[in-house]
Amino acid sequence: MDSLLKIPPSTPIIRPSIQTPGPYQETCNDKYVVKYNFADLDPEEATEELKTLLTDLEEAGLQTEVRAGYDETLLIFVKAPRELLGNTVYKSRVKDWLYGVVHDHPGGTKNTVVDAHYESEDILSVYHLVHWSKEHGGAGIHPGIGQWKNVEAIFPLHNQRANQKLLSHLSKRFFLTAEDLDKIRDIWGSKIAFYFAFLQTYLVFLIFPAVTGVVAWLALPKYSLVYAITTCVWCTVFVEYWKLREVDLSIRWRVRNVAQVKTNRPQFTWERVVTDCAGRKHYFFPKWKQVVRQLLQFPFFGIATAALGLLIVSVFAIEVLISESYEGPYKFYLEYLPTVLLAVALPYITSSLEGVASALTQYENHRTEDNHERALAQKVFVLNIVTNYLPILLTAFVYVPFGDDVVPWLEVLIGKVLGKVLGQQQFAKRPFQADGDRLRNEVIALVVTGQISGFFEENVVPFVRHRFSGWWREMRRLRHSRDGRGADLMSLFDDDPDEAAFLTRVRDQSMLRDYDVQEDIAEIVLQSGYLALFSPVWPLIPLGFLVNNWIELRSDFLKISIEHKRPHPVRTDGIGPWVYSLNMLSWLGSISTAAIVHMFSTSGWGPARWASLPITIFVGEHVFLLFRTLLCFLLNQLGSPQIREERSRLYATRLQRLEELEANKRNGLGLTAAERERRRSMRATGGDKLFTRQVEEGVSAAVGVDLIRRFKEAAESKKKK
Known part of the structure; x- marks a missing residue:
């Protein structure tokens, strides 16, 4: 423990960004703990490594606060702000939809903030923010691996009240x-x-x-x-x-x-x-x-x-x-x-x-x-x-x-x-x-x-x-x-x-x-x-x-x-x-x-x-x-009931989508009468360039009238001769 006393008490190490003690005691869904062991490091090396650790966590949008642990360890409390946590939960749901884990889109936009359906969904999102690589939006903290060999563990906090109630x-x-x-x-x-x-x-x-x-x-x-x-x-x-x-x-x-x-x-x-x-x-x-x-x-x-x-x-x-x-x-x-x-x-x-x-x-x-x-x-x-x-x-x-x-x-x-x-x-x-x-x-x-x-x-x-x-x-x-x-x-x-x-x-x-x-x-x-x-x-x-x-x-x-x-x-x-x-x-x-x-x-x-x-x-x-x-x-x-329910839900989803397409077709997607007529003609022609040109130019009737006139004139001229 003596080596900890020699670390300069600089402000970048103890960062009071989490309000205590209330959030610690009342909620567990938005926090993780990083256990950092510096027993084998000298004070200067431990200080630099700790600063890097805190910086990586904060760059991922997380708030940090440091407390002393047993022996020569530090406990770094990590908290995900409400907006970051809710948006991470939302992105996780969108990813599930993209990869076919779920079949219904959660709605919203990329900045949407949602509430978790249950506690472990929030905790999983915090785990991703701490553990996932920076490429995926996390801090990239992997205990005992690479540069984090002195990070002993990362873990969420037990919700003792929920545990006792369920037990x-x-x-x-x-x-x-x-x-x-x-x-x-x-x-x-x-x-x-x-x-x-x-x-x-x-x-x-x-x-x-x-x-x-x-x-x-x-x-x-x-x-x-x-x-x-x-x-x-x-x-x-x-x-x-x-x-x-x-x-x-x-x-x-x-x-x-x-x-x-x-x-x-x-x-x-x-x-x-x-x-x-x-x-x-x-x-x-x-x-x-x-x-x-x-x-x-x-x-x-x-x-x-x-x-x-x-x-x-x-x-x-x-x-x-x-x-x-x-x-x-x-x-x-x-x-x-x-x-x-x-x-x-x-x-x-x-x-x-x-x-x-x-x-x-x-x-x-x-x-x-x-x-x-x-x-x-x-x-x-x-x-x-x-x-x-x-x-x-x-x-x-x-x-x-x-x-x-x-x-x-x-x-x-x-x-x-x-x-x-x-x-x-x-x-x-x-x-x-x-x-x-x-x-x-x-x-x-x-x-x-x-x-x-x-x-x-x-x-x-x-x-x-x-x-x-x-x-x-x-x-x-x-x-x-x-x-x-x-x-x-x-x-x-x-x-x-x-x-x-x-x-x-x-x-x-x-x-x-x-x-x-x-x-x-x-x-x-x-x-x-x-x-x-x-x-x-x-x-x-x-x-x-x-x-x-x-x-x-x-x-x-x-x-x-x-x-x-x-x-x-x-x-x-x-x-x-x-x-x-x-x-x-x-x-x-x-x-x-x-x-x-x-x-x-x-x-x-x-x-x-x-x-x-x-x-x-x-x-x-x-x-x-x-x-x-x-x-x-x-x-x-x-x-099983769940399998039958899923089949029914998928059928209902597809049926709803089909009805939406039919409704859009009937309503013409809000197009003008001329545009609906043009698209109807396009579908009828199958994309032929000759018909497409006449439809786009709107000259079909004029060409027909002109041809009739010319045929009549030619017939009259022939009679006179």
């Missing part, structure tokens, strides 16, 4: 209505609202497999074919219904095909700029180069899969050896301890691999943020399949059918290592017999442990970390006050009494993590994969998911409100590439479910069982494909 409302409802989702969209934008809509739809659909799962667990035999078929049908119906629901909501929120208006990512590099016939600039990067770069993901997946597979196989082997051969104390706890530890460690391992995947995706050089997220999501999905489903697949298709050959070899290999730790006498030499219940126990251990650890990782750990960091800052401040440095530190926070509470909240928000909705969507997609692939193993899986997701729906809203910075209200028209992941999981589920029921529904592992397995998989897969095709046809025929 109180949601806590009283078992299911969310479309109006509740509208309110979430109004606060956080369509991208976050689509996640809650997806989670809500999934939660409603879970009721059916939860009920049938309890019935199957109580009344049906293990690995029931009836329950397996019912669950496969449910998974297919859920995926296809969500596709329709996604389109429905995108029309309702007026964001369908909104990807057409997305600008370039600041990290995107292009080779040349092409201008089309409409004057639009297209930034071109060769597609073949991007495809070549994308090929690097295949060796990455190969290495990651091999490494993760080796780790999972090792844990699996240790667990099998303990459960089948170990006869020492605490066997009940040691038997599934490796799987529990693996389930706890996998999120951290996956996070490290996702960092590599993110670097590869960055190297692929995607133009828009949507394309970048789509490519990254595909890599994360593949990693999740390997880390979460491989242990169960090994148990189902390696341990149980081939355990007689594999486990004795593992006893010799691993028993030597663990025998030194636990004692050779603890390992009994007895004939191996595969445990048919092990697959179910494996699924229970991974699913339950994963849900519990995920809840603590998402909700408890961030809350404790945030509380601890606040306690640590306060302890450090008290320690500095005792050694004489506290006075200098506190002088930086000499806040106006009317601003103090508000500024403390903003400083706390600046220390929170950014919220990434893709992580939460990936969690739900992964959860649905357990249900699609392994539901016959343990029919109570959907019941546990139903309880977990009901809590998740409320805790996620609280998590975003308290544990994260307010997310940018970015617009999307769905959950992005995760729809394709759901499609793939439902297809894989038809194969996995058919194989599991075929292999485990009856005892015995004879050659006939293996010989008929490909036939079972083939039939199950093709029945699934046929059912999905028929379901898609039926749902498309039924449509």
Whole structure:
């Protein structure tokens, strides 16, 4: 903090262009906060960089004011004046109309100022003014990129009053209505609202497999074919219904095909700029180069899969050896301890691999943020399949059918290592017999442990970390006050009494993590994969998911409100590439479910069982494909209220336009009688130059009369002769 005290108190740094404290405390829709960290800069360099930052913001028409933040940071409050904000909202609507996102022109002129329909529409416009490049009318502030590497973050302010009101409302409802989702969209934008809509739809659909799962667990035999078929049908119906629901909501929120208006990512590099016939600039990067770069993901997946597979196989082997051969104390706890530890460690391992995947995706050089997220999501999905489903697949298709050959070899290999730790006498030499219940126990251990650890990782750990960091800052401040440095530190926070509470909240928000909705969507997609692939193993899986997701729906809203910075209200028209992941999981589920029921529904592992397995998989897969095709046809025929309403609205718009043309035609567009006659003649002639010349000169009648006179004179002259 000492370096801040050395910065000359020149007027260009603290610019009192925002009236405080009222606007800060009363409104959140017209403000953003830029967090600037100067810890690694000397005072002169920090001063010049800060002046440049403020100048760029003000050149975009924004008002700025600077306050001290925690540690060696500054908080730059940015406000969009009423005229600028309203005009930016209007231009955004016009752009949506130009690119076909909406079909009705908003009216007005280029200087029109309008009010936003909801809060996040205003905040999105402020985000554009701060984040977009100068070419597009913004300040071009990109945190951590280029000249703004010392800008830690830009974020809007939480509307605590609206958050608390909506949280109180949601806590009283078992299911969310479309109006509740509208309110979430109004606060956080369509991208976050689509996640809650997806989670809500999934939660409603879970009721059916939860009920049938309890019935199957109580009344049906293990690995029931009836329950397996019912669950496969449910998974297919859920995926296809969500596709329709996604389109429905995108029309309702007026964001369908909104990807057409997305600008370039600041990290995107292009080779040349092409201008089309409409004057639009297209930034071109060769597609073949991007495809070549994308090929690097295949060796990455190969290495990651091999490494993760080796780790999972090792844990699996240790667990099998303990459960089948170990006869020492605490066997009940040691038997599934490796799987529990693996389930706890996998999120951290996956996070490290996702960092590599993110670097590869960055190297692929995607133009828009949507394309970048789509490519990254595909890599994360593949990693999740390997880390979460491989242990169960090994148990189902390696341990149980081939355990007689594999486990004795593992006893010799691993028993030597663990025998030194636990004692050779603890390992009994007895004939191996595969445990048919092990697959179910494996699924229970991974699913339950994963849900519990995920809840603590998402909700408890961030809350404790945030509380601890606040306690640590306060302890450090008290320690500095005792050694004489506290006075200098506190002088930086000499806040106006009317601003103090508000500024403390903003400083706390600046220390929170950014919220990434893709992580939460990936969690739900992964959860649905357990249900699609392994539901016959343990029919109570959907019941546990139903309880977990009901809590998740409320805790996620609280998590975003308290544990994260307010997310940018970015617009999307769905959950992005995760729809394709759901499609793939439902297809894989038809194969996995058919194989599991075929292999485990009856005892015995004879050659006939293996010989008929490909036939079972083939039939199950093709029945699934046929059912999905028929379901898609039926749902498309039924449509949805929003789709039908949009079609009716488009028809009404075209009909109104046609009537206007007919009216203009009847009224002659206000032309004189002579002009209407001339245009009628022009249309009749089809543009022939001879007729056009006579019509324009207005001599048709005179020429005819003259020709008659001349013919008569010629006839009289001939008679006289």
